Amino acid sequence: MRFWRTLFQPLGRFHYKKIQVMITLSFMFITIITVLLVSVMLYNKFSKSSEENTFLNMGQIIDQVNLNLEFYVSGMKDIFEVVEESIGNSSQLTGNQLESRLNTILNTREDLVSIALFTKSGELVLNTPSIGMRPNSRLPRQGWFEAAQEHPGLLQFSAPHIQNVFKSPYRWVVSMSKEISYLDHRIKKKGILAVDINFRTIDELSKRVSLGKKGYVYIIDGLGNIVYHPQQQLIYAGLKYENLEPVLNYSFGSYMDDSTGEERIITIKTVQPTGWKVVGVTYADEIMTTKKDINAFMLWFLLVMLGIVLIVSVFVSYRIAKPLRNLERSVKKVEDGDFATIIDVSGAYEVEQLSKRFNLMIRRIRELMDQIILEQEAKRKGELEVLQAQINPHFLYNTLNSVTRMAEMGRKEEVVTTITSLSKFFRISLSKGNNIISVQDELEHVRNYLIIQKIRFKNKFQYEIEAQDEALNCMTLKLILQPLVENAIHHGIEMMVDEGFIGIYSWIEDECLFIRVTDNGVGMSEEVLRGVLTGRSRQESGSGVGVRNVHERISLYYGTPYGLTFESELEEGTTVTVRLPIISKPEIHGNGGQP
Amino acid sequence: MKIKKLILRLSVMIILFISAGFCSSSIDLRAEEESVTLVSMIVKMDHGDYWKTIKMGAEVAAKEYNVKLDFMAPANENDYKGQIALMEQSIHNGTDAIILSASDYMALAQVTDQASYYGIPVLSMDAEVASAKVKSYIGANNYEAGQKAAERLVELTGTEGEIGIINFVKGARNADQREEGFMDYIARFPDLKIADIEYCGSDERLADTLTRTMIHEFPNIKGIVALNAEASIGAGKAIDELGYGGKTKLITFDNPPEMMEKLQEGTVQAMVVQNPYSNGYLAVSSAVQLAEGNSIPERFDTGTKLIDLDNMLWPDNQKLLFPFIK
Numbered sequence: 052m053r054f055w056r057t058l059f060q061p062l063g064r065f066h067y068k069k070i071q072v073m074i075t076l077s078f079m080f081i082t083i084i085t086v087l088l089v090s091v092m093l094y095n096k097f098s099k100s101s102e103e104n105t106f107l108n109m110g111q112i113i114d115q116v117n118l119n120l121e122f123y124v125s126g127m128k129d130i131f132e133v134v135e136e137s138i139g140n141s142s143q144l145t146g147n148q149l150e151s152r153l154n155t156i157l158n159t160r161e162d163l164v165s166i167a168l169f170t171k172s173g174e175l176v177l178n179t180p181s182i183g184m185r186p187n188s189r190l191p192r193q194g195w196f197e198a199a200q201e202h203p204g205l206l207q208f209s210a211p212h213i214q215n216v217f218k219s220p221y222r223w224v225v226s227m228s229k230e231i232s233y234l235d236h237r238i239k240k241k242g243i244l245a246v247d248i249n250f251r252t253i254d255e256l257s258k259r260v261s262l263g264k265k266g267y268v269y270i271i272d273g274l275g276n277i278v279y280h281p282q283q284q285l286i287y288a289g290l291k292y293e294n295l296e297p298v299l300n301y302s303f304g305s306y307m308d309d310s311t312g313e314e315r316i317i318t319i320k321t322v323q324p325t326g327w328k329v330v331g332v333t334y335a336d337e338i339m340t341t342k343k344d345i346n347a348f349m350l351w352f353l354l355v356m357l358g359i360v361l362i363v364s365v366f367v368s369y370r371i372a373k374p375l376r377n378l379e380r381s382v383k384k385v386e387d388g389d390f391a392t393i394i395d396v397s398g399a400y401e402v403e404q405l406s407k408r409f410n411l412m413i414r415r416i417r418e419l420m421d422q423i424i425l426e427q428e429a430k431r432k433g434e435l436e437v438l439q440a441q442i443n444p445h446f447l448y449n450t451l452n453s454v455t456r457m458a459e460m461g462r463k464e465e466v467v468t469t470i471t472s473l474s475k476f477f478r479i480s481l482s483k484g485n486n487i488i489s490v491q492d493e494l495e496h497v498r499n500y501l502i503i504q505k506i507r508f509k510n511k512f513q514y515e516i517e518a519q520d521e522a523l524n525c526m527t528l529k530l531i532l533q534p535l536v537e538n539a540i541h542h543g544i545e546m547m548v549d550e551g552f553i554g555i556y557s558w559i560e561d562e563c564l565f566i567r568v569t570d571n572g573v574g575m576s577e578e579v580l581r582g583v584l585t586g587r588s589r590q591e592s593g594s595g596v597g598v599r600n601v602h603e604r605i606s607l608y609y610g611t612p613y614g615l616t617f618e619s620e621l622e623e624g625t626t627v628t629v630r631l632p633i634i635s636k637p638e639i640h641g642n643g644g645q646p
Numbered sequence: 647m648k649i650k651k652l653i654l655r656l657s658v659m660i661i662l663f664i665s666a667g668f669c670s671s672s673i674d675l676r677a678e679e680e681s682v683t684l685v686s687m688i689v690k691m692d693h694g695d696y697w698k699t700i701k702m703g704a705e706v707a708a709k710e711y712n713v714k715l716d717f718m719a720p721a722n723e724n725d726y727k728g729q730i731a732l733m734e735q736s737i738h739n740g741t742d743a744i745i746l747s748a749s750d751y752m753a754l755a756q757v758t759d760q761a762s763y764y765g766i767p768v769l770s771m772d773a774e775v776a777s778a779k780v781k782s783y784i785g786a787n788n789y790e791a792g793q794k795a796a797e798r799l800v801e802l803t804g805t806e807g808e809i810g811i812i813n814f815v816k817g818a819r820n821a822d823q824r825e826e827g828f829m830d831y832i833a834r835f836p837d838l839k840i841a842d843i844e845y846c847g848s849d850e851r852l853a854d855t856l857t858r859t860m861i862h863e864f865p866n867i868k869g870i871v872a873l874n875a876e877a878s879i880g881a882g883k884a885i886d887e888l889g890y891g892g893k894t895k896l897i898t899f900d901n902p903p904e905m906m907e908k909l910q911e912g913t914v915q916a917m918v919v920q921n922p923y924s925n926g927y928l929a930v931s932s933a934v935q936l937a938e939g940n941s942i943p944e945r946f947d948t949g950t951k952l953i954d955l956d957n958m959l960w961p962d963n964q965k966l967l968f969p970f971i972k
Binding site for chain 2: 185186187188189193210212213215218220221223276282284285287288289290
C-alpha cells in the first residue's frame, strides 16, 4: 500500500529536479529512444525484405508455372506430331491399325479429348473416339479450323472454346490444329488435323499455386481469352472482372494495377510456343498487412516496454530517492536544532554510509556543544573570580590595617614600603584590564605581595624569586601566582614555628614555561593534596581565589596539558609547579590568546 | 528478508513481461477469428439443372464470404407447403438471412412476413413473393423474357395461326410474369390465337404428355413456347418424337445440355437463357451484405438472352451457356 502511494506521489508533488523524477524521466527517455530506434530499424529491415521476398517469390512461382506449362505444351506438341506422323505414314486411313494406334495415343493421356481429321471443306475423314458429327456445328467457321487453314503447316493453339463437333457432351477444350497431308486411297490430300485437349491438367497445374492469401495465377491466350482462372466461372458469368488490356501489352514483367479498386501487383510471363501468358496477381495490401502486423507489434511492444520501464523506474528511483529523502528530513530536523535526531536510514550502501557518518558527526557536534557550554560557564566563573581577585578587599583591609598599626608605631619606612608595594600590586592586578601579562609583571606582582605579607607577618618567612631571562619575556595569565603564594603562606608557613621560606622560580624546559612556587611549610596530606585540584577541600579562609580556579583558568586558556602539579610532604613543604605554553610577547593581542 | 524481497520483485517483473507477451499474441488471435454467416436458400425443387447451377453459384459465393449455406427445396415444384415448412424451419434455426425462390406468389407471403418479424432478412430470387418485407429481388426480368420469346416466335410463325404455351406452375410469380409478357406481345396480333395453356408443374414427363396432347388436339399448331427448363425438355422430346421438329416452332427457356443439342438439331428454334449461376452467386453475396446490416439495391436484373443457332457459338454466349469448365 505504502509503496503504491509513494509510487504515484510524484504526480502530486512534481518537481523535475527530484532524483526520483530525474531517474524515471531519463529511464523513460533512454528506453523510448532505444525502442524507437530498434523498432524503426527492424521495421525498415522487415518491410524491405518482405517486399523483396514477395517479388522474388512471385517471380519464382510464375516461372515455375510457366515452366510447367511449357513442359505440358511441348508434351502436347509431341503428341500432335506423333499423331500427324501416324496419319501421314499410313496408307490406309480406314484400317484398324491406324485406329487402334490413335486409340492408344488417346488413352495415354487423360486430358486428350479427341483426335479428328477433316477435309479442307470440313467433312470428317476420321476421328477417335469415333462419334457421329453434330448437325449445324458450322465447323469451317470455327476458329481453330480457320486458323489452321490460314497458316498452313503451322501448329495452331486455339482459344478455349466449347467443343461443338461431335455428339459428345459439350466441353471446354483447347484445340491444336494444323493443315497436314494424308493419303486417301493413295491419293495425296490436304486436311485439317485437330487434337482437342481439355483443361484438367492446366487447371491442376495452376490451381495449387497461391500468391499470398488472396493472390492467384491465371492464364490467358494471346487474344485475351481466359485459359485458366481460379474464378473462371464468375468471370464467364460476368460477376468478376479481370483487367486484361494492359496484360496483353506486356510479354513479361511486373506492373501495378488498381482497376479493381485494390492495388495489385501483376506479374506476367509468356509461355513460348502458344503465346499464352501466365499472369500472377498479388495484392499489395498483403505486403502492407505484413507491414501493418509489424507496426502493430512494434506499437504494442513500445507500449508494454514503456509501461514496464515506467513501473520499474518509478520503483527503482523510489528505492534510491527514499533514503535520501529521509536523510534530508533528518538533516532538516538537525537544522531546526534537534541534535538528538538519530538517522536510521537503510538503503543503498552509500546512503547507509552517509547516514552513519552523519550520525557520528551529529554526536561529535553534540559533544562539542556540551563542552563549549561547560567551558563557557567555567570561563565566566573564572573571570568573575579574577575580577574579585583584582579588588581583593580582604587583602586590602588586612594590609591597610597593618599600615595603620605601623603608622601608629611610627615605623615610617615600613609604611612607605608597604604602601608602595600595595600600589604596585594593584597596578599590576588591574594592568589595563588585560588578562595576559608578561611573566616579569606576574613575578613583580607576586613580589609586591610577598613584600607586604612579609611586613605583615613580621619577617616570619624569607622569599626568593628567580627567573631565566627567556622566561621573563614570556606571557602568562595574570594573577596565577598570587593565589598559590597566598596558599603557601596561609596553609604552609603561618602554622610553622620556625622561619618559613618561599621560593618562586621560572624557567623554560621541553618547549614549556614552568613557574614553581615552593615552600617549606607544613605540607599536605595525600588526601588533601588530591582534593586540591578537584575542589573538594576548598579553603575556608583566604582571598577566595582558589588554587583550583587557577588550574581551571590555565587549562581553559591553554588546553589540558597545561596547569598545576602539586608535590607535597607533611612537615616538609609543598611545591606547586605551573606549566604554561611558551608565548612570546609580540604574539599577544588583547586578551584572546589561543592555546 | 532482503533475499525474499528480491525474489518478490523479480517475480513481479517476470509476470509483467509474460503478460506483455500475452498482450501481443492475443492480437493475432483476434485477427484470425471471423464470423460465419448462416444463409438459408430455399428454392422450388431439389433437382434439375437450373437449380443445380444456382446452387453452384451460391456455393462459390458462400466460400468467398465465409457463409454456411443451407440449400433446401421440396421434391416437387408445386409443393409450396413444403416451402413454407422449410421457411419455418429456417426461422426456427435462427439463420442470418433467407433466400427464397417462391413456388407461389401469394402462399409464401405470410411466412415471409413472419421471418421479417423475427429480424431475418428475406431476399427473393428467381421468383418474387407477395411481401413488402422482401429486401431485394435477384433474377431475370421475367415479363421481358416472355416478350422476347413471343417476339421470336412471331418472327418464326408469322402473324396468324395457333400457338400453345407449356407453362410450369400457376401462381409462381416468374411463371405468371413470363406468361403475361408473352401474352401481351401476342395480343398485338389479333390473328394469332393462343390455342392452349398447360401447366406441367416442372415435370418433364407431364410436359411431354401435355405437348403430345396439345399437338393431337391442335394439329395445325404453328408454335409452342415452353416457359422453363423442365417444360422445355418435355416439349422438345414430344415434338422430336412426333416428328414435328421444324414444323412446329419451339421456343424454350433455360439451357439444359439436351436442349442445346435440340437447338443444333433444329427441334428448338431459340431459347431464352437466364443466368442461374449469377443468381445463386449474387443472392448469397447480397444476403451476406444484408446480414451485416448493409443496404443493397432493390433489384438485381441478371438479364436474359435469346440464343439461337447463329449466336450460340459466339464466345460470350459460350461462356453464358456453359459456365462450367468440366
